[in-house]
Structure formats: structure tokens, C-alpha cells
Amino acid sequence: MTTHTWRRRxxxxxxxxxxxxLAGCGGGADADDDNGGAEDSDNGxxxxxxxxxxxxxxxxxxxxxxxxxxxxxxxxxxxxxxxFMDENTHVTIExxxxxxxxxxxxxxxxxxRAGDGLDLYQSWGAGELADQVAAGYVMxxxxxxxxxxxxxxxxxxxxxxxxxxxxxxxxxxxxxxxYNTELFEEAGIDAPPETLSELYDAIEALKAADITxxxxxxxxxxxxxxxxxxFALKSCDPDVLQxxxxxxxxxxxxxxxxxxxxxxxxxxxPFQDGYLATSAQQGxxxxxxxxxxxxxxxxxxxxxxxxVMGGILQEETGDEEATPPEFLDWFNFPAIxxxxxxxxxxLGGGDGxxxxxxxxxxxxxxxxxxxxxxxxxxFAETGAGIPVTPGAEAxxxxxxxxxxxxxxxNATYIQLWLDTAYGNNVGGAMNEAIVNLFGGQGDPESIxxxxxxxxxxx
Numbered sequence: 001m002t003t004h005t006w007r008r009r010x011x012x013x014x015x016x017x018x019x020x021x022l023a024g025c026g027g028g029a030d031a032d033d034d035n036g037g038a039e040d041s042d043n044g045x046x047x048x049x050x051x052x053x054x055x056x057x058x059x060x061x062x063x064x065x066x067x068x069x070x071x072x073x074x075x076x077x078x079x080x081x082x083x084f085m086d087e088n089t090h091v092t093i094e095x096x097x098x099x100x101x102x103x104x105x106x107x108x109x110x111x112x113r114a115g116d117g118l119d120l121y122q123s124w125g126a127g128e129l130a131d132q133v134a135a136g137y138v139m140x141x142x143x144x145x146x147x148x149x150x151x152x153x154x155x156x157x158x159x160x161x162x163x164x165x166x167x168x169x170x171x172x173x174x175x176x177x178x179y180n181t182e183l184f185e186e187a188g189i190d191a192p193p194e195t196l197s198e199l200y201d202a203i204e205a206l207k208a209a210d211i212t213x214x215x216x217x218x219x220x221x222x223x224x225x226x227x228x229x230x231f232a233l234k235s236c237d238p239d240v241l242q243x244x245x246x247x248x249x250x251x252x253x254x255x256x257x258x259x260x261x262x263x264x265x266x267x268x269x270p271f272q273d274g275y276l277a278t279s280a281q282q283g284x285x286x287x288x289x290x291x292x293x294x295x296x297x298x299x300x301x302x303x304x305x306x307x308v309m310g311g312i313l314q315e316e317t318g319d320e321e322a323t324p325p326e327f328l329d330w331f332n333f334p335a336i337x338x339x340x341x342x343x344x345x346x347l348g349g350g351d352g353x354x355x356x357x358x359x360x361x362x363x364x365x366x367x368x369x370x371x372x373x374x375x376x377x378x379f380a381e382t383g384a385g386i387p388v389t390p391g392a393e394a395x396x397x398x399x400x401x402x403x404x405x406x407x408x409x410n411a412t413y414i415q416l417w418l419d420t421a422y423g424n425n426v427g428g429a430m431n432e433a434i435v436n437l438f439g440g441q442g443d444p445e446s447i448x449x450x451x452x453x454x455x456x457x458x
Contacts, residue, residue: 057090058090059090059091059092060090060091060092060360060362061091061092061093061094061119061360062091062092062093062094062119062120062359062360062362062363062366063094063096063117063118063119063120064077064081064093064094064095064096064119064120064121064353065096065097065098065103065107065108065111065118065120065121065122066095066096066097066098066103066121066122066353067097067098067099067100067103067104067122067351068097068384069097069098069099069311070307070308070311070312070314070315071311071314071320072307072310072311072382072383072384073307073382073384073385074097076378076379076382076384077095077097078095080369080370080375081093081095081366083369083375084366084369088362088365091362091366093366099281099282100122100281101220101221101222103122104122104124108121108122112132112135112137112356113137115137115358116358118356119355119356119358119359119360119363120353120354120355120356120359120363120366120367121353121354121356122351122352122353123159123167123352123353123354124158124349124350124351124352124417124420125157125158125159125167125169125349125350125352125416125420126158126349126416126417126420126421126423127420127421127422127423127424127426127427128419128420128423128424128427129158129159129161129166129167129354130161130423131423131424131425132166132354133161133166136357137356137357138166138167138354138355138356138357139166139354139355139356139357139359139363139364140164140165140166141165141166141167141168141354141355141364141367142164142165144361144364144365144367144368145165145168145364145367145368146165147368148168148368148371148372149165149168151389151390152168152169152371152388152389152390153390155169155172155350155388156168156169156388158349158350158352158416158420159352159354166354167352167353167354167355167367168352168353168367168368168370168371169350169351169352169371169388170350170351170352170353170370170371170376170379170385170387170388171303171304171350171351171352171379171384171385171386171387171388172348172349172350172351172386172388172408173302173303173304173348173349173350173385173386173401173404173405173408174302174303174332174346174347174348174404174407174408174411174414175226175229175230175300175301175302175303175333175346175347175348175417176300176301176330176331176332176333176346176404176407177192177298177299177300177330177331177332177333178291178298178299178300178301178305178306178309178328178329178330178400179192179291179297179298179299179328179329179330179331180291180294180296180297180298180325180327180328181327181328181329182294182327183206183209183211183294183297183327184202184206184297186209186211187202187205187206187208187209187211187297188205188209189202189205189206192329192331193331193334194331194334194335195334195335195336195337196234196261196334196335196336196337197337198334199334200268203268203270206297211296211297212271212272212290212295212296212297213270213271213296213297213298214270214271214272214296214297214298214299214300215271215272215275215278215287215288215290215291215295215296215298215299216271216272216275216278216280216287216299216300217275217278217279217280217281217286217287217288218271218275218276218277218278218435218438219275219276219277219278219279219280220279220280220281221431221432221435222280222419222431223280223287223300223301224434224435224438225418225419225430225431225434225435226300226301226347226417227262227265227300227434228258228259228262228430228434228437228447229347229415229417229418230300230333230347231257231258231259231261231262231265231336232254232255232258232418233333233341233342233345233347233415234333234334234335234336234339234341234342234343234345235254235257235258235261235336235339235340235341236252236254236255236258236340236341237254237340237341237342238341238342238345238413238415240252240254240340241415245421245422248422248426248451248455248458249452249455250448250451250452250455251448251452254339254340254341255447255448255451256444256445256447256448257339257444258444258447259437259443259444259445259446259447259448260444261336262434262437262444263437263443263444266437266438272287272290272295272296275287276438276439280301281308281312283312283315283316284312284316286312287299287301288301288305288308288309288312289309289312289316291309291328292309292312292313292324292325293312293313293316294325294327300333302348302349303348303385303386303401303404304351304384304385306324306328306383306398306400306401307324307382307383307384307385309324309325309328310322310323310324310383313325323383324383324398324400328400329400329403330400330403330404330407332344332346332407332411333347342412342413344410344411344412344413345411345412345413345414345415346407346408346411346413346414346415347414347415347417347418348408348414348415348416348417349416349417349420350388351385353367353370354367355367371388371389372389373389373391373392376388376389376392376395377391377392377394377395378395379392379395380392380393380394380395380396380397380401381395381396381397383397383398383401385401386401386404386405386408393405418430419431422451423458425454425455425457425458426451426454426455426458428454429450429451429453429454430447430450430451430454432450433446433447433449433450433451434447
């Protein structure tokens, strides 16, 4: 099984789309922008015939589920599907967007178990995907997307299982704090925190200015869990993290330390009132909405957050041209003084798609088209994420995403989202234990204990 962690040294000169050395036993196949499954945006039908598409041209339907419920990405995916259908007239793509939590938590697992009714679906790779592959739910697309996978490089690794490719990413980025520069200035904070001590100082300064320091959508579970992920990332030596991921052994003391740091952090009361019931990305009352509308100073969230905020502002104002707020900026989760963790380490991951085992072969052709250079450049221009196809970074116009791009390029260690990396059983037990800690019903030891118990039961 591939280890989904990356180390990079001297990475300032490297593109984020070529992630350097992959730490693990799997190869790094990935898609190039010149050959990302389609030679250009206008030859999807040619790509289909070259990469195993239906030679007979019999009519087929591809049912596609994704998590882009808001524009611009929702409309962008509609456009991409229509382009492919225009060039492959025997293909019909039925596109449906669902909320991320509903999609990942129930809809995809239930439909995969049903064995039909879904062909192309949102996929985050790693342990979660490996479980789906083991159950026989996913199509091996290695041959159909070979050129695309080779070109993308290391970022395809989470979508590989035992050397075979079971999907492709279209975006990869890091989690960090999205913050309101105007509220920071109002509170007298001159620069974003670089250490945990400085983050505590910033929280106190914001409170003194009667500003809610941090919004968190703990009602959705995973946004709260990401705090423990970050504390573990900055507390544990990278070698410990890699060994834990390979062996699912969480006995190292740094995992308890991460919980202790999280408990201390929660005790400072940095979050908004009612954070345990707040959603992350739905409407102005969500954690993303609170930052977008100036009602909180920070949110710890992934690279997609500017696009989410822009969509929320469009809904709130009725202005279809609304964009992420100009006051928005980003900084990586701060280093922890005296810890064994890498101070420049980044926590991140990708968004991608996989084809079900029963999907028509055109599904793999469409998957490759999604990561073709032209499509990826236009994806970057939407501001919805950081593309994976080399050369497509030229389409990044949003200064916020460029900041994430730079951090990803300069990180010496990158860890995939822990719940994705550890798989459904361990990841689910971990997230539940972290949320319990947030709710005052757990302790620092209960998190690695739950993870080890889940690993032993696999």
C-alpha cells in the first residue's frame, strides 16, 4: 500500500504539482497538462477512442456525483460535462451536486454497496479509497489514464492501491488559517502568528477588541477534528507519523501530547458561541460564513475556503459576481516551540474522482479529460482550488490560493488528511474521539486509544 505522505527539500524551486519524493512503496503516477487524458479541450472523443472508450459508439450514460454545491465550481463542472458530451455524442453525463458531509458520510457508501446507479464520484483517495477497492467497488483505470497519471506526478499516489490507479485528483492544497486582515489590524496584530504562543497572543488581542477569534464548524465533525490533526502534525516527528500510517500504531507519546495541546487550546475559549452545533460551509451562519461576513477573525480550513466564501456571499447578496472578501489572507498552522514536529509541515490533501467498477469505459476517458491542461487552467481561474496538472498553475489568479501554493511549495513535509490516510475504521474512530473531546466527553488519551482499538479490529 502506498504511504500518502510527502517530504520535500529545497522545494522553493519546485512546482506544487510535482510533489517531490513520495515517502512509501507505491509509485507516483500522475497526469500531465499536455497529455492529461485529452490532447486538448476539444478532442474528448479522440481521447475516448485512444484510451479504451466504447469502439462501438453505443449510447452510454455516466452518473456523476460531486460536492461543488455552489458556484463557480458547480457551473464549471456542468460546462466540463457538456464539453465532453459535445465531443462524444454517444455519452450522456447526468451531474448532481451534494453537500460534502452527506456525500461522503452516507450517499457514496450506500450507493457503492448498491452496486449500480453511480459511475463517477467524489474521491479523496488513500485508506478510504483502499477500503472501497478491497470491496470491489472501484474501476482500475491505470491503462486508460496512464498518460495523465504519469504527467501529474506524486499527487496521484493517494489514488493508487498496490501500484494500480483507481482515480485522479484535480486539486491539491493545504489546510491553514484563513483570516480577516482588517480585524487583525483592528486588534493591533501586526503579522500572522508563526508559533503557537503567538497564536495565543493573537486570540487574546482579538478578545480584548471584542472580536470572535476563531469560527469552527464543529457541528460537521471533521472541521473540529482538523485541530487535533494539526497538533499531531506539529508535535510528532515526521518519521513517527509515517510509521504510524504504515503500521496503524499510535502508541507514541506525541499522539497524547496532541490531545493535551488541543484540550489546552479549547480551554482558552477561542471559538464562537454554539460552535458545537455550527456547520462549516452552509450559509452566513456557518463558520466560513462568519469569516466571510466579518463576524469572526479566523477559520482553520482547507484551500477551497475562498471559493466557499465567495459562494456564500453570492447567496447572501444576490450578486452573482461576488468574490471572496478582499480582506482575506492565509497562514499555515503555527509551529509548536520545543516539539519534535516539523515547523514547516503542512496538512493537506486532494479532491478527485473515481469510477465505479460497473461504470462504462467512457467514465475513465472523462476522468482523464477533467485533468487535461485546458480544463485544469480554467479550473484554476475559478478560484475554487489549486490544480494538479503541470502548467495549469498559470491559471491561479486568487492571491489567497497563491499563498497556499507557496506554502505547499516550501513545506519540507506534507501529511495527507489523517482520516483519509488511516481509512474508514481508524479515521472514523479518531474523528469521533476528537469531537467527544471538543464536547467535554473525552480526554487526550482517549483519542489514540480509540485509534489503536479500531486498528486491532481490522
